[in-house]
Amino acid sequence: MAAHKIAIIPGDGIGTEVVPEGLKVLDAAGRKFGIDYEFTHFDWSCERYKDTGEFMPKDGIQQLSGHEAIFLGAVGWPGVPDHVSLWGLLIPIRREFDQYVNLRPVRLFEGVRSPLAGRKPGDIDYYVVRENCEGEYSSMGGRHNRGTEHDMAIQESVFTRRGVDRVMKFAFELAARRGKHVTSATKSNGIIHTMPFWDERFEEMKKAYPGFKTDQFHIDILTAHFVQHPDWFDVVVASNLFGDILSDLGPATTGTIAIAPSANLNPEGKHPSMFEPVHGSAPDIAGKGIANPIGQIWSGAMMLQHMGHQDAHDAILKAIETVLKDGGPKTPDLGGQASTADLGSAIAEVVASS
Numbered sequence: 001m002a003a004h005k006i007a008i009i010p011g012d013g014i015g016t017e018v019v020p021e022g023l024k025v026l027d028a029a030g031r032k033f034g035i036d037y038e039f040t041h042f043d044w045s046c047e048r049y050k051d052t053g054e055f056m057p058k059d060g061i062q063q064l065s066g067h068e069a070i071f072l073g074a075v076g077w078p079g080v081p082d083h084v085s086l087w088g089l090l091i092p093i094r095r096e097f098d099q100y101v102n103l104r105p106v107r108l109f110e111g112v113r114s115p116l117a118g119r120k121p122g123d124i125d126y127y128v129v130r131e132n133c134e135g136e137y138s139s140m141g142g143r144h145n146r147g148t149e150h151d152m153a154i155q156e157s158v159f160t161r162r163g164v165d166r167v168m169k170f171a172f173e174l175a176a177r178r179g180k181h182v183t184s185a186t187k188s189n190g191i192i193h194t195m196p197f198w199d200e201r202f203e204e205m206k207k208a209y210p211g212f213k214t215d216q217f218h219i220d221i222l223t224a225h226f227v228q229h230p231d232w233f234d235v236v237v238a239s240n241l242f243g244d245i246l247s248d249l250g251p252a253t254t255g256t257i258a259i260a261p262s263a264n265l266n267p268e269g270k271h272p273s274m275f276e277p278v279h280g281s282a283p284d285i286a287g288k289g290i291a292n293p294i295g296q297i298w299s300g301a302m303m304l305q306h307m308g309h310q311d312a313h314d315a316i317l318k319a320i321e322t323v324l325k326d327g328g329p330k331t332p333d334l335g336g337q338a339s340t341a342d343l344g345s346a347i348a349e350v351v352a353s354s
């Protein structure tokens with residue numbers, strides 16, 4: 001099989017510390033399962049922005065388009081406003097490449113303590129399927145009368161039938177391979193145009209999947225259920241904003257957001273998909289070598305799965321499970337003293353000897 005062409009963007013802060021561990025584990029899986037890669041490294045980051053005024057070169061999207069996948073660390077650094085970094089790099093990549101699904105698994109592992117009392121592995125095991133190209137994160141709207149007493153801001157949401165249907169379809173197809181249960185996140189009591197539309201499309205989509213269990217909750221009570229009844233969920237489909245919030249809350253209930261991965265998918269494979277941990281650049285711990293690399297490593301596993309290597313994905317997941325369970329090295333967020341590299345190496349070794 002031809003080598004997989006992968007773009008590597010470590011980004012900022014701990015992104016540059018966890019990406020090498022992700023690559024270590026990808027290499028181990030590559031040797032084990034006979035997978036070849038061709039990596040291209042890009043220094044696109046806040047540092048580059050401070051030096052050049054741009055996160056990526058003018059033809060950045062074009063440079064990435066020759067790759068099958070993008071493996072990203074985190075972007076954002078104090079001194080550069082967060083909306084500048086997000087809209088300078090991540091959002092253009094997600095939109096230009098029509099990565100309309102942001103898939104985020106949430107799972108409690110043995111050996112990791114959940115902040116929810118009495119929860120054990122198996123109680124928390126679901127996916128958040130977040131719409132990733134439209135919704136509340138739109139550039140429509142504006143500011144008027146800046147600096148006067150009539151200062152105002154307007155921000156429009158965009159929900160299209162095509163955009164809503166395709167992310168819901170993805171959620172149902174995912175549920176078909178799991179527990180045939182889909183939950184929709186809504187807020188059609190307060191947001192009276194877009195959210196009733198979202199509910200209508202959910203009703204319509206349900207018809208194509210007879211025998212599935214479906215439910216929907218307003219986002220406010222849904223966040224409470226994520227804490228009190230995480231065992232109720234299998235696949236949760238949500239708009240861009242609601243999905244963003246749910247997919248930080250979910251992983252937090254599994255002990256640490258540092259282990260949570262995400263896949264920005266163009267499911268049809270017309271464009272590259274992008275794989276990155278849920279966490280950011282963590283300026284508070286950057287440079288200390290203590291960041292937990294599991295979110296990055298698991299993102300690498302999702303990348304292999306997307307490229308057709310289910311066996312390699314499963315081996316990496318098993319290795320993460322084994323190291324967490326069997327008293328392997330733990331970084332401080334997991335209650336241990338290990339370094340980023342200790343934990344990455346331990347997982348790579350288990351993959352190599354699997």
Ligand code: NAI
Nearest residue numbers: 074075076077082258278279280281282284285291292333
């Ligand atoms: P963050 O995820 O970077 O950090 C939140 C907290 O979690 C911090 O206390 C941090 O030390 C801890 N943490 C995060 N990842 C960890 C890891 N792997 N191991 C151990 N502890 C970890 O979120 P925050 O502080 O809101 O954002 C920091 C910067 O990152 C901002 O500039 C923000 O815009 C950016 N960001 C970028 C994202 C991306 O690239 N996709 C996502 C979220 C934030």
Ligand code: MG
Nearest residue numbers: 244245248278
């Ligand atoms: Mg987020």
